[in-house]
Amino acid sequence: MMNLRTKMHKALALLLLFMAAGCAFKQYHPVPGEHTIENRFAIIRTDSLTIAVRPQPYQGSYKSANNNFFPVYLRIRNTSGVKQHLSPQAVMVLSGGKQYDHIPLDYLLSTVTSRILLDDYQSPFSTDTTIQQLNREKQEEQYYELLAAYFSFGDLLPGGMKEGYLFYDRAVGSSKTIMIDVLGQEAVFVKE
Secondary structure, three states: OHHHHHHHHHHHHHHHHHHHHHHHOOOEEEOOEOEEEEOOEEEEEOOOEEEEEEEOOOOOOOOHHHHHEEEEEEEEEEOOOOOEEEOHHHEEEEEOOEEEEOOOHHHHHHHHHHHHHHHOOOOOOOOOHHHHHHHHHHHHHHHHHHHHHEOOOEEEOOOOEEEEEEEEEHHHHHOOEEEEEEOOEEEEEEEO
16 A cells, blocks of 8 residues: 555656656747747848857856856857957847846856855864865866856957857746847747
């Protein structure tokens, strides 16, 4: 009798897990417009740039970035023969009637740094410093990985490409429809 009840609880828990996973993995897909769509990217072409953009979970080891922020992946190629300047104000998101600017890199890095400092506290009762050292090394790796993965603004040389993540307030993801504006070119995404 107890064995059957345990099996039923496990089956119910598994079913709830699959249902929750199905809800959690909803992705944003681009809506057809004045751009092409390829692999869930909205591909925008101007006379001097090719822009690929899509909401995409951060792929690095700092996984809590996906819970704390709304990541957008961006790739911009300069197709002209002259240098192009990419301003930090070049990418904005409109969600639920609110406009969001990306979160500065300094703030993101400070969240990782504060975790390193808090975890660096040595408990007087702890005898295992090896685990603490491994955690610190992992967090330092996350710091430098995030630094390298963040989209870099500034000058883009002819034929050059820049790519990386921008992070927004996580409230962006609560809307079914979002609009991403890159250098005045708009792409609408719908959660499916």
